[in-house]
Amino acid sequence: MQRRWWSEDFTLSKRHLGGVLILLGVGAMAMALARWLLGTDPEGIGGLQLMALGGGLALIVLGGTLLPLGDMPA
Amino acid sequence: MGGKGTLRALSWGRRALWAVALTLLAAHLALYVYYAVALMRFPFDYDQGEGFELVDTLMFAEGRWPYRDVTHYPFYSSNYPPLFHVMLVPFAWIFGAGYWYGRLAGFLATLITAGAIGWIVWREERARWVALAAGLAYLASNTIYHVGPLFRQHITMVMFEVLSVAVLARVDVDGVGALPPHPQQGTPSPAPPASRADARLAALASTEGKPLAQARRKTQRRLALGLALLLAAGYTKQLALASAVAVFGYLFLRNPRRSLRWGLGFAAVGVAIFAWVDWATGGAWWVNAIAANVNAYFPSQFLGLFRQWLRLHGALIVPAALLVGYELYFTRLSLYSVWWVFAVANTALSGKWGAGDSYFATAIAATCVLSGIFLARTLRGGWRWPAGHPYLRRLGRLRAALSARCGALSAWAGVLVPAVYIVYALSVVKLPTEGAFFGPLADALGVRSSYGARYAFYDAAGWTPGYAAIGHIPTREDADNGWRIVEAIRSDPRPALSEEAGFSLRARRDVVTNPTQLKNLYENGLYDPAELIAMIEAQRFGVLVFRAQFYPPPVLDAAYRAYFPAEAIPMNGFRYEIWRPAPSAEVRAAFAVALENGGAVDVALTPKLAERWATHMIGYLGVDEHTVRVQVQPRGAGSRVRVQLERSDAGVD
Numbered sequence: 001m002q003r004r005w006w007s008e009d010f011t012l013s014k015r016h017l018g019g020v021l022i023l024l025g026v027g028a029m030a031m032a033l034a035r036w037l038l039g040t041d042p043e044g045i046g047g048l049q050l051m052a053l054g055g056g057l058a059l060i061v062l063g064g065t066l067l068p069l070g071d072m073p074a
Numbered sequence: 075m076g077g078k079g080t081l082r083a084l085s086w087g088r089r090a091l092w093a094v095a096l097t098l099l100a101a102h103l104a105l106y107v108y109y110a111v112a113l114m115r116f117p118f119d120y121d122q123g124e125g126f127e128l129v130d131t132l133m134f135a136e137g138r139w140p141y142r143d144v145t146h147y148p149f150y151s152s153n154y155p156p157l158f159h160v161m162l163v164p165f166a167w168i169f170g171a172g173y174w175y176g177r178l179a180g181f182l183a184t185l186i187t188a189g190a191i192g193w194i195v196w197r198e199e200r201a202r203w204v205a206l207a208a209g210l211a212y213l214a215s216n217t218i219y220h221v222g223p224l225f226r227q228h229i230t231m232v233m234f235e236v237l238s239v240a241v242l243a244r245v246d247v248d249g250v251g252a253l254p255p256h257p258q259q260g261t262p263s264p265a266p267p268a269s270r271a272d273a274r275l276a277a278l279a280s281t282e283g284k285p286l287a288q289a290r291r292k293t294q295r296r297l298a299l300g301l302a303l304l305l306a307a308g309y310t311k312q313l314a315l316a317s318a319v320a321v322f323g324y325l326f327l328r329n330p331r332r333s334l335r336w337g338l339g340f341a342a343v344g345v346a347i348f349a350w351v352d353w354a355t356g357g358a359w360w361v362n363a364i365a366a367n368v369n370a371y372f373p374s375q376f377l378g379l380f381r382q383w384l385r386l387h388g389a390l391i392v393p394a395a396l397l398v399g400y401e402l403y404f405t406r407l408s409l410y411s412v413w414w415v416f417a418v419a420n421t422a423l424s425g426k427w428g429a430g431d432s433y434f435a436t437a438i439a440a441t442c443v444l445s446g447i448f449l450a451r452t453l454r455g456g457w458r459w460p461a462g463h464p465y466l467r468r469l470g471r472l473r474a475a476l477s478a479r480c481g482a483l484s485a486w487a488g489v490l491v492p493a494v495y496i497v498y499a500l501s502v503v504k505l506p507t508e509g510a511f512f513g514p515l516a517d518a519l520g521v522r523s524s525y526g527a528r529y530a531f532y533d534a535a536g537w538t539p540g541y542a543a544i545g546h547i548p549t550r551e552d553a554d555n556g557w558r559i560v561e562a563i564r565s566d567p568r569p570a571l572s573e574e575a576g577f578s579l580r581a582r583r584d585v586v587t588n589p590t591q592l593k594n595l596y597e598n599g600l601y602d603p604a605e606l607i608a609m610i611e612a613q614r615f616g617v618l619v620f621r622a623q624f625y626p627p628p629v630l631d632a633a634y635r636a637y638f639p640a641e642a643i644p645m646n647g648f649r650y651e652i653w654r655p656a657p658s659a660e661v662r663a664a665f666a667v668a669l670e671n672g673g674a675v676d677v678a679l680t681p682k683l684a685e686r687w688a689t690h691m692i693g694y695l696g697v698d699e700h701t702v703r704v705q706v707q708p709r710g711a712g713s714r715v716r717v718q719l720e721r722s723d724a725g726v727d
Contacts, residue, residue, distance in 0.1 A: 005330060008329065008331060009329070010329060017327065048373055069464060069465075
């Protein structure tokens with residue numbers, strides 16, 4: 001698997017891309033929620049966190065729609 | 075016959091619409107050239123901050139770094155990377171301090187960018203008129219119009235970004251890339267080649283022997299050139315980081331190994347330059363170019379600017395987004411699409427304090443590229459849909475219906491495409507509303523100045539926080555008033571503390587402070603203003619010239635105590651205040667007592683200036699102006715300021 005990933009002709013598929021987008025989306029949402037839960041922002045969820053939550057959700061949905069495309073090159 | 079008649083009518087309609095679209099876009103270009111020439115002739119700051127970019131250029135021309143310790147006189151440092159200023163050094167050597175060459179450089183950068191956009195569209199789709207319209211669309215944008223011909227580095231960064239993308243987008247064409255899809259990747263791609271580019275690349279995959287080696291060298295040359303241009307963009311302005319991420323993201327999608335190898339090389343060169351500049355400036359580069367750029371963020375500012383961008387460029391954003399969606403689901407992502415996504419995401423930084431609509435310039439360029447490709451491909455009926463695609467299986471009938479009507483759809487596309495550019499050209503209308511030509515034109519179009527009496531300029535963009543309220547043509551009166559400010563500085567032998575550098579440069583005095591930089595550093599806990607405050611309190615400056623008072627609060631507080639606004643001079647729709655030294659600290663203290671108990675103080679000011687100083691002090695000390703009466707009388711060479719207390723309980727039972 002590792003050798004294949006490092007080969008000169010390996011290219012990422014739509015499924016890989018979908019997975020990456022989902023991870024990024026989860027990460028963005030987790031950071032926004034963590035900042036809220038840890039109370040670093042005294043005013044609760046602010047505009048920046050809402051943007052991160054919305055953007056993260058959009059990335060997760062987008063990534064999910066790419067998963068069925070399987071091995072098509074990204 | 076009816077069908078033929080319709081097609082003939084569409085053909086005529088297509089030509090007429092193209093004539094209208096290109097005429098409108100050419101009119102935008104003519105206005106842009108007129109505006110650019112007018113700015114090149116204007117001898118002062120037109121947009122705040124231009125003068126400091128000129129100072130940076132002059133410092134480089136003298137062999138000095140503009141990244142300095144701001145705690146000591148002249149309290150100046152730049153916060154931008156050096157390339158734009160270094161490029162202008164030969165002009166500084168030949169012509170000295172001048173705004174015109176920096177504005178000319180910005181203007182030429184936009185022309186090169188527009189040419190590159192048109193070239194990309196033509197190269198990908200071979201559609202002349204669309205390529206031309208795509209390039210002109212970039213220049214027609216309200217944002218590019220008013221930011222383009224400024225002595226600012228931003229638009230040159232965009233030029234390098236576009237050139238880099240133009241080169242790197244072809245890195246797998248006529249060269250060696252990551253195609254064909256890896257055999258172990260499962261089923262081969264069901265998608266047919268998305269474009270001529272992929273088709274040629276697929277053919278090259280079977281290339282062997284010497285041609286393959288040549289192709290490999292060609293790929294490497296393109297990578298090296300494209301990444302060098304990207305590095306140039308980054309060392310023109312830090313904001314190009316998003317384009318770098320987009321490029322390496324794209325290269326990673328195509329082949330992770332190549333992306334990481336070249337990425338390491340790119341990072342090594344970038345970090346080496348960074349480390350060298352930081353070492354050569356004793357760490358001032360890091361503090362001023364990186365640490366000071368962490369500013370307060372206002373989501374509402376970003377959202378306002380984003381909505382404005384959608385409204386103005388919507389006609390092009392829709393086709394651009396459709397192309398991204400098509401590539402995302404039905405074929406491979408091109409560099410153009412990946413770049414567009416990152417460029418649009420990066421506009422979120424426009425919500426920073428001090429940022430603005432110029433942060434959309436890269437997104438606008440990418441939108442012009444993608445929309446041009448989409449519209450040109452639509453025009454030539456170049457869309458291909460992969461057989462067996464999971465999402466298309468359910469839409470088989472629709473696809474069949476579309477294929478059957480391909481000819482008619484192409485004819486309608488011929489009408490639709492110029493119509494898109496007409497809608498766009500009408501969305502981004504802006505023009506001066508005064509003058510022998512523009513006055514009657516504005517009247518005929520029924521538009522009035524968007525800025526009231528401030529200056530004569532209509533801008534369909536409207537205004538939202540962060541949007542640069544510029545674009546008007548500076549007048550002779552503006553230039554004359556600029557020279558009045560210069561004379562005010564020259565009237566005193568001491569240096570001036572001016573919020574804009576141009577006046578000090580023209581008066582041949584030291585340029586003291588870069589106000590917004592001091593403010594940024596102060597708010598990040600990186601600047602102690604004690605020395606500057608001490609100089610202000612000691613009245614070591616002949617005059618202060620304020621426009622927006624973007625200084626650290628303690629500096630402003632010292633200025634309010636030790637100086638007072640003696641005169642206001644309008645220029646370019648802004649009010650420049652000339653502050654002169656106030657009476658001594660003892661007199662100020664005596665006046666403060668008089669405001670509480672009544673009394674009089676003698677000041678070495680003319681009665682007119684004494685009255686202005688007294689009014690300023692009343693405001694600064696927060697005294698209710700209805701509780702005191704101030705009378706000023708001439709006394710010797712100066713004035714006597716007498717304070718009488720009004721009865722504050724008048725009318726109260």
